[in-house]
Amino acid sequence: MNTRVKTKEQRVRRIDKMCSNMKVIMDWFSSFINLDLRIRKKESLLFFFLLSFLFSNGQTLQEYIKEAKENNPELKAFQNGLDASIEKVNEAGSLPNTKIGTGYFISEPETRTGAQKARFSAQQDIPWFGTIKARKETASTESDVHKNELEIAKRKITLQVEQTYYKLYELKASQNVLDEQDKLLDTYIEIALKEVENNRASTVDVLKLNIAKNNLENQKEILKGEILTTETALNQLLHRDGFDPLVVPDNLFIPEEEPTMMLNDITYHPELITYDYLNELLEKKENVNAKEALPSIGLGLDYVIVQERPNINFSDNGKDIIMPMVSLSVPLFSKKHKSRSKQYEFQKEEVFQKREASQNNLENLMEEAINNRITARINYDTQQKNIEQAKQAEKILLSQYQTAQLNFEEILDIQQMLLAFENRKIQAIANYFLQTAVLNYLR
Structure with a gap:
């Protein structure tokens, strides 16, 4: 099946899902009409929340993983x-x-x-x-x-999807910050232009604001390319x-409580279990090798066609010959079996060392x-505080605008600080969930 057909089937499934969601909403809405007015006000809030959830969130991360x-194709190969x-x-x-x-006597x-x-013969070893x-x-x-390797591959695909998903969140969240x-x-450029007309600001202030806007536009264009690349990677x-x-969600929040995870949690990780299976496999091969070093039995049957002797009359004249046979195949030269046994011992030690390293x-x-x-949680908390204090400083500057001249250089400094703090906050959130994805892989 080619990619175009698969894509068509995926779109059909998404349309079916949307139709199913719409049916749920319409059924709810029909019952909503018959509700009492007092109840209807409370239910309406739930309805609009449900509606916004269905159409804004689309597919969840778990659905992408599924x-x-x-x-x-890699999982299909496994x-x-x-x-x-x-x-x-x-x-x-x-x-x-x-x-x-079979043979014919010349x-x-x-x-x-x-x-x-x-002569006709048949033999089974x-x-x-x-x-x-x-x-x-x-x-x-x-x-x-192989089953365990498939489980590892599934976990790695899950990790790749989660990492790409959170990277895409980081880029789009940064894009929203740049838009704001x-x-x-x-707004500040508009204020600056008015201040220039009133001789309360210089053209230099306007130029500095325009330069800041140009740099912002440059960052937005670069971000668009990174978003496109990440979207392509996730689609692949x-x-x-x-x-x-x-x-992807517009915003993510770091949970208040930090989940705990112990080193013992990785004891049964598929990567380690693979080595346990490999060690067991070598023991099974050693057992097979020992069995193959023993004799094998052969059961056979020969059937010989005998022509009658002419001009002679006796009871067994021309009687065909049937001869059952038993044979024994003895491995007198067992050097190869001894060699295999040594190989398996070396391979067991190799598996043990690899398991320890893994x-x-x-x-x-x-x-x-x-x-x-x-660290991501600490950075997040720090940037939250920085953002709040920077916004307070911005408020103080804007409040002074009513009575005094607005200092556009300080405004630009605060805006640069806010932009840096917001981006660091987004990076902290993305990093937190990226590390959570790694821990989920290790469970």
Whole structure:
């Protein structure tokens, strides 16, 4: 199925969802008409809140994650690998090929009952008792490894979607701040022009304000490009058309209480469990290797066609020969099995060391994420205070405008401070949720 068809199906699903939401609203509205007037006033507030929620929020982050898991080609590749590994269990339970042979005697050997004309044979090798079961258990453990790798891939896709989503929030929130600053600068430029006419300000003040506005426009244009790039990245994670609209919240708030997370929480992380499965897999392979070092049994049957002897009459004249056979395949030269056993021991040690390294990395990542999230909260609180104090300073300056000349240089300084504080606050919020996404990956 090509991308265009998938995109069409995704849009149909979104339209169906919107129609379903509209049906809920219309059903509510029809019942709302019949309500008592006193109740209706309270219900109307709920109605408009519901309406604004449905049309402003659109798809939630969890819906984006779900869509990415359903459509992402990397996850589909992992799923196909898992399905193939599950099918290998059936392959491991099968017996070796049955050997069937036939031969025709060009020089016919004579026997008491007649000349042998042709021979047919069939033979089936059977591994030593328990070998097939050991192979199936090995294949089953391999499928567990693939299943765990799929879980890791899902977590990584979730993390990528969350990181891109919060990056997009940061950019759009910064864009809103720049838009507000732009409006304020327009107001100050208008005031400055009036002050120039009244000889209470100089043209230099107007030029400085225009320069600040030009710099702001420059930042807005750069931000547009970054937003477009991030939207494209998120659409690619969702396996959508690159121009599909995306919705992120206008503002996010850091929760008052800080969630706690212990290092023990990563004990059962899929990345570590993978190494446990790999170690178990090596033990299963060692068991198979030990079984294959034992003899294998062969069961067979030969059937020989015998031609009747002419001019002789006796009971077994021309009687065909049936010969059951049992064979034993003994691995006299077992050097390869000893070599495999040593390889598995080395590989077990390799898996153990890799697990230790992975656990150290995950613990360091957790510690770093926890510390960064605490730092983000501290920065957020600090910028909140700075913004409040900067706005108070702005109020004081504007209140002086009624009785004295407005100091546009101080106004510009405060606006630059406010812009910096707002951006740092947004960065702190985005960083807090980015670190939370990392911690969610580690759970």
